[in-house]
Amino acid sequence: MVKKDKDASTQERILLAAKKVFVGKGMAGARMQDIADEAGINKALLHYYFKNKEQLFEKIFQEAATLLFPKLNIIFDSDLPLFEKIEKFAEEYITVMMLNPFLPLFVLNEITRDPNNFVKKIWTGDKPHPQKLMQQIDKEVKKGTIKKISAVQLLMNLTAMIIFPFVARPMYQLTIGINEKEFRAIMEERKTLVPKFIIDSIRK
Amino acid sequence: MVKKDKDASTQERILLAAKKVFVGKGMAGARMQDIADEAGINKALLHYYFKNKEQLFEKIFQEAATLLFPKLNIIFDSDLPLFEKIEKFAEEYITVMMLNPFLPLFVLNEITRDPNNFVKKIWTGDKPHPQKLMQQIDKEVKKGTIKKISAVQLLMNLTAMIIFPFVARPMYQLTIGINEKEFRAIMEERKTLVPKFIIDSIRK
DNA sequence: GTCTATACTCGGATAGAC
DNA sequence: GTCTATCCGAGTATAGAC
Numbered sequence: 001m002v003k004k005d006k007d008a009s010t011q012e013r014i015l016l017a018a019k020k021v022f023v024g025k026g027m028a029g030a031r032m033q034d035i036a037d038e039a040g041i042n043k044a045l046l047h048y049y050f051k052n053k054e055q056l057f058e059k060i061f062q063e064a065a066t067l068l069f070p071k072l073n074i075i076f077d078s079d080l081p082l083f084e085k086i087e088k089f090a091e092e093y094i095t096v097m098m099l100n101p102f103l104p105l106f107v108l109n110e111i112t113r114d115p116n117n118f119v120k121k122i123w124t125g126d127k128p129h130p131q132k133l134m135q136q137i138d139k140e141v142k143k144g145t146i147k148k149i150s151a152v153q154l155l156m157n158l159t160a161m162i163i164f165p166f167v168a169r170p171m172y173q174l175t176i177g178i179n180e181k182e183f184r185a186i187m188e189e190r191k192t193l194v195p196k197f198i199i200d201s202i203r204k
Numbered sequence: 205m206v207k208k209d210k211d212a213s214t215q216e217r218i219l220l221a222a223k224k225v226f227v228g229k230g231m232a233g234a235r236m237q238d239i240a241d242e243a244g245i246n247k248a249l250l251h252y253y254f255k256n257k258e259q260l261f262e263k264i265f266q267e268a269a270t271l272l273f274p275k276l277n278i279i280f281d282s283d284l285p286l287f288e289k290i291e292k293f294a295e296e297y298i299t300v301m302m303l304n305p306f307l308p309l310f311v312l313n314e315i316t317r318d319p320n321n322f323v324k325k326i327w328t329g330d331k332p333h334p335q336k337l338m339q340q341i342d343k344e345v346k347k348g349t350i351k352k353i354s355a356v357q358l359l360m361n362l363t364a365m366i367i368f369p370f371v372a373r374p375m376y377q378l379t380i381g382i383n384e385k386e387f388r389a390i391m392e393e394r395k396t397l398v399p400k401f402i403i404d405s406i407r408k
Numbered sequence: 409g410t411c412t413a414t415a416c417t418c419g420g421a422t423a424g425a426c
Numbered sequence: 427g428t429c430t431a432t433c434c435g436a437g438t439a440t441a442g443a444c
Contacts, residue, residue, distance in 0.1 A: 010427080025317070028233035032420060045428055047421060105316060111374045112309060113229070119378065128379050147404070152380060152390060153397055157365050159372070164364035167371060170315045174323065175332045176356060186356060193357055200351070201405035214409080236438060249410055251439060 013039045014049055015060070022060045023106045027113075030057075058121060061110055064103050065122045067096065072128045082140050085133065087195040090162055094191050097166050098184065104166045130155055146202040154202070161194045217243045218253055219264070226264045227310045231317075234261075262325060265314055268307050269326045271300065276332045286344050289337065291399040294366055298395050301370050302388065308370045334359055350406040358406070365398045 017038035021030045032053055036046045050056040075089050097104060111118050119127075134151035141148055165172065165187060172178060178186065221242035225234045236257055240250045254260040279293050301308060315322050323331075338355035345352055369376065373387060382390065 026230065026232065026313075028230065029317075031418095042429065043420080044422080044430080048427070051421090053420065102316075105312065108309065108372055108375060109230075109313065111378070112306075113233075115374050115378060123378075130379060134380075149397075149401075150393075152382070153393065155380070156369055156376070156390070156394075157398075157401060160364040160368035161361050163372070164368040165360055168312055168363070168367070170319050171312060172360070174315070174319060174327075175334065176338075176359070178356070186360075189354075189357065190360075193353075194361075197353075197361060197405050201401050235436090237436095246411065247438080248412080248440080252409070255439090257438070 010039075010041065010045070011049055014041070014046060014056075015063075018056050019060050019063070022057060023064065023102045026106070026109055027053075027057050061107075062122055064100075064107055065118075067100060068103055068107055069123075069128050070126060071096070072130075073126070076128065076130050076133045082136055082146070083195070083199055085136070086158060086198055087192075089158065090194045091191045093162050094187055097163070098187060101166050101169065104163050108167065145204065147204055149202060154198075158194075158198060161197070162190070165190070214243075214245065214249070215253055218245070218250060218260075219267075222260050222264050223267070226261060227268070227306045230310070230313055231257075231261050265311075266326055268304075268311055269322075271304060272307055272311055273327075273332050274330060275300070276334075277330065280332065280334050280337045286340055286350070287399070287403050289340070290362060290402055291396075293362065294398045295395045297366050298391055301367070302391060305370050305373065308367050312371065349408065351408055353406060358402075362398070362402060365401070366394070369394070 014035070017035045018030075021034045021038055024030075025034075030053075032043050032046055035056075036043045039046070046056075050059070071092070072089075075085060075092065078085065078088075080088060134155060137146075137149075137151040137154055140146045165183075169183060173183070218239070221239050222234075225238045225242055228234075229238070234257075236247050236250055239260075240247045243250070250260075254263070275296070276293075279289060279296065282289065282292075284292065338359060341350075341353075341355040341358055344350045369387075369391060376382060377387070
């Protein structure tokens with residue numbers, strides 16, 4: 001069926017182009033013309049596939065958020081011991097983000113811009129719930145197997161050290177002068193370094 | 205001189221309004237009408253004070269970056285021992301950002317958007333140079349007074365744990381349901397918690 | 409300095425031919 | 427499905443009165 005294949009291909013090119021432009025410039029900065037150019041089509045055809053900018057944006061944003069968040073719960077809720085959970089989290093999350101290094105800033109921006117819309121449109125029921133992990137932390141503290149620290153603080157430390165480098169990459173590149181390749185190597189190392197760093201800190 | 209006071213006051217109101225709008229919506233999302241409304245004037249008067257949006261934005265952005273970056277070097281270059289330097293850094297940086305919690309995301313965005321412009325317009329000679337701090341770390345590692353870790357990695361851990369919570373605040377608020385007041389308390393605690401966390405990790 | 413009215417530009421969206 | 431041409435609103439910027 002020639003027609004259908006062609007449709008799919010154009011639609012696919014549009015989505016790819018839109019992702020690139022939206023993630024790079026944000027909703028407000030992105031231009032439908034940019035997306036059309038990137039996809040190798042014209043604006044009219046773009047509107048043929050997606051009624052308006054808003055709708056196209058929602059699609060992309062949902063895709064992005066879906067890539068970043070839902071997998072978290074699998075790790076959060078698993079029955080692994082605390083240290084292993086931390087190791088797995090770092091390993092898997094950094095791996096995913098290496099493939100989409102600009103997503104974190106994009107998503108954080110849009111959450112900040114309009115938290116309510118985010119909850120309504122994106123988190124329709126299954127938002128990240130680190131509660132089990134946090135209980136696990138509290139329990140270990142109580143048992144005395146790790147040093148005293150509040151679960152929120154530990155969770156912040158963990159997520160910050162994993163996510164922030166992606167958000168602040170250009171800043172790091174400017175200040176300490178690392179290039180693309182070096183950045184990748186650093187992030188690769190962080191998959192094991194961050195868990196080690198944390199465990200060294202909280203282990204008694 | 206009545207006229208001059210009035211000038212200053214209007215200009216001041218404009219700058220305050222512009223800061224609020226730009227930081228909240230970014231360059232692309234901000235509307236001159238929003239800024240005018242926020243300042244209690246009309247668009248024409250806004251253009252009387254600032255020829256165009258671009259110029260007004262540069263002013264605000266420069267102000268923001270000036271608030272965030274230059275002080276860093278004072279700490280970076282000081283002669284304090286490593287642990288004290290880390291403590292001071294966390295304490296001072298969190299204090300500054302508590303007063304302007306939305307600046308970090310704003311600045312990171314604009315650096316990402318256009319790194320070259322940032323270097324040209326903002327960092328005219330005195331960008332952050334953590335090199336001395338990094339050498340200090342290397343030296344301590346070599347002396348064997350702290351565990352083996354690369355300076356870049358430690359610097360990333362430090363900056364991530366301090367800055368990221370501001371950038372990701374809405375995300376934390378949505379996922380773990382903390383409110384404004386709780387966030388402030390958490391950040392207050394982090395002034396000492398983060399240095400302690402780091403030192404516990406790298407101390408032999 | 410401050411306002412109202414208006415010119416101009418950009419970009420999202422549509423009409424209509426093929 | 428895809429294109430060219432065009433419309434139209436939003437938003438920046440200016441002219442000119444007070």
